[in-house]
Amino acid sequence: xxxxxxxxxxxxxxxxxxxxxxxxxxxxxxxxxxxxxxxxxxxxxxxxxxxxxxxxxxxxxxxxxxxxxxxxxxxxxxxxxxxxxxxxxxxxxxxxxxxxxxxxxxxxxxxxxxx
Numbered sequence: 001x002x003x004x005x006x007x008x009x010x011x012x013x014x015x016x017x018x019x020x021x022x023x024x025x026x027x028x029x030x031x032x033x034x035x036x037x038x039x040x041x042x043x044x045x046x047x048x049x050x051x052x053x054x055x056x057x058x059x060x061x062x063x064x065x066x067x068x069x070x071x072x073x074x075x076x077x078x079x080x081x082x083x084x085x086x087x088x089x090x091x092x093x094x095x096x097x098x099x100x101x102x103x104x105x106x107x108x109x110x111x112x113x114x115x
Contacts, residue, residue, distance in 0.1 A: 001055040006044050016051060018043045018080065018100035021110045024060055024093050041096045043080060051080035056097070066094045 019042040039060030045051040088095025
């Protein structure tokens with residue numbers, strides 16, 4: 001579900017969005033001037049249902065495999081705390097979903113540190 005659809009369906013006060021901008025894992029070993037850019041990851045959570053994840057977005061390499069890999073969790077009603085309890089497989093770009101801390105509501109920086 002998109003963030004906009006979630007807000008329309010559930011109301012902005014009932015949605016929490018965790019997100020980050022990060023360097024793709026496979027590019028961390030390159031010099032900053034040689035990197036192709038950043039990835040963006042986002043979890044859209046329904047606060048009224050224990051932060052059940054209702055949307056997962058990822059822009060970056062292997063997006064199909066990453067979103068497909070988490071699809072079962074969403075179908076089964078995974079919550080943000082379920083994602084937090086996952087052991088992120090390192091080094092992969094998908095591990096970012098196990099460490100999301102910054103919410104859009106907080107206004108904090110989404111710049112992630114390299115591993």
